[in-house]
Amino acid sequence: MFQNLQDKLDRAFKVLKGQGNITEINVAETMKEIRKALLDADVNYKTAKTFTDEVKQKALGQNVLTSISPGQLLTKIMNDELTDLMGGTVNDLDISQNPTVILIAGLNGAGKTTFSGKLANYLRDKKGKKPLLVAGDVYRPAAVDQLQVLGEQVSVPVYVNRESNDPIAIAKEGVAEAKRNGNNIVIIDTAGRLAIDEALMTEITAVKEATQPHEILFVVDAMTGQDAVNTAKTFNDRLDFTGVVLTKLDGDTRGGAALSIKSVVNKPIKFIGTGEKMEALDVFHPDRMASRILG
Ligand code: GDP
Numbered sequence: 001m002f003q004n005l006q007d008k009l010d011r012a013f014k015v016l017k018g019q020g021n022i023t024e025i026n027v028a029e030t031m032k033e034i035r036k037a038l039l040d041a042d043v044n045y046k047t048a049k050t051f052t053d054e055v056k057q058k059a060l061g062q063n064v065l066t067s068i069s070p071g072q073l074l075t076k077i078m079n080d081e082l083t084d085l086m087g088g089t090v091n092d093l094d095i096s097q098n099p100t101v102i103l104i105a106g107l108n109g110a111g112k113t114t115f116s117g118k119l120a121n122y123l124r125d126k127k128g129k130k131p132l133l134v135a136g137d138v139y140r141p142a143a144v145d146q147l148q149v150l151g152e153q154v155s156v157p158v159y160v161n162r163e164s165n166d167p168i169a170i171a172k173e174g175v176a177e178a179k180r181n182g183n184n185i186v187i188i189d190t191a192g193r194l195a196i197d198e199a200l201m202t203e204i205t206a207v208k209e210a211t212q213p214h215e216i217l218f219v220v221d222a223m224t225g226q227d228a229v230n231t232a233k234t235f236n237d238r239l240d241f242t243g244v245v246l247t248k249l250d251g252d253t254r255g256g257a258a259l260s261i262k263s264v265v266n267k268p269i270k271f272i273g274t275g276e277k278m279e280a281l282d283v284f285h286p287d288r289m290a291s292r293i294l295g
Contacts, residue, residue, distance in 0.1 A: 042256025
């Protein structure tokens with residue numbers, strides 16, 4: 001994860017590491033390299049520019065501190081700024097309602113169904129909740145089967161209505177079923193599309209209206225870089241979601257999506273997917289991710 005970015009940042013730092021103090025010139029040079037490294041990692045242009053301007057300003061402002069080396073100082077500033085860029089602190093799910101309704105949205109292949117299973121597992125196992133999964137992807141019968149298999153794997157019931165092809169009705173039935181059975185969490189998996197289209201947006205908005213979810217999680221494949229950020233923006237404009245789930249961070253993703261989404265869309269990343277297994281889910285910690293990127 002982020003190997004390329006780590007290598008490039010490391011190289012950029014080397015410019016400063018050999019220097020005795022921070023000057024306008026060596027900081028400017030280092031920032032140029034860092035900006036290049038961020039753009040290569042598919043970070044949004046504006047995000048990269050604002051970020052490097054801010055780091056530069058802070059570095060020059062702290063020049064009086066002579067107790068640490070310029071390299072150390074810059075690492076510290078970069079670490080703080082990267083953490084801020086990704087949202088600062090952990091942004092927990094609000095699961096206080098009974099039942100709490102969580103709507104899962106995103107394009108086909110993003111990892112919605114897999115994440116729905118993982119989230120059910122996490123909330124049952126780590127938070128002591130009694131979740132119900134709702135199979136709302138009516139266009140892909142395989143998605144319903146897939147959710148049933150995952151539900152079985154994580155010992156969470158799945159609400160299915162194979163007679164219906166109305167995602168809004170199924171979502172409402174799912175919530176009613178949860179209330180009947182005493183499930184305090186309802187996770188509604190929804191249908192995606194290959195690309196954003198009006199039908200998808202109208203449908204997912206209608207499901208939102210019908211179920212009044214407490215959390216709407218937008219699931220997106222981190223490997224798609226800038227596209228992930230653009231898709232997130234379009235979904236957020238229509239849905240006003242509460243958080244982002246970045247999947248496939250176990251692959252050789254360049255990191256751009258993780259670094260840009262918060263600043264472009266202004267919604268926090270809440271979870272990251274790190275594999276296909278049901279346990280491969282982490283709560284997103286901006287500070288840990290920043291340390292990881294800086295190596
Ligand atoms: P959906 O169409 O959005 O419901 O996507 P799926 O949940 O069916 O996932 C699409 C593919 O991505 C499947 O093969 C999943 O196993 C895989 N997948 C999902 N999340 C992750 C992840 O975090 N890491 C990896 N490596 N694969 C994932």
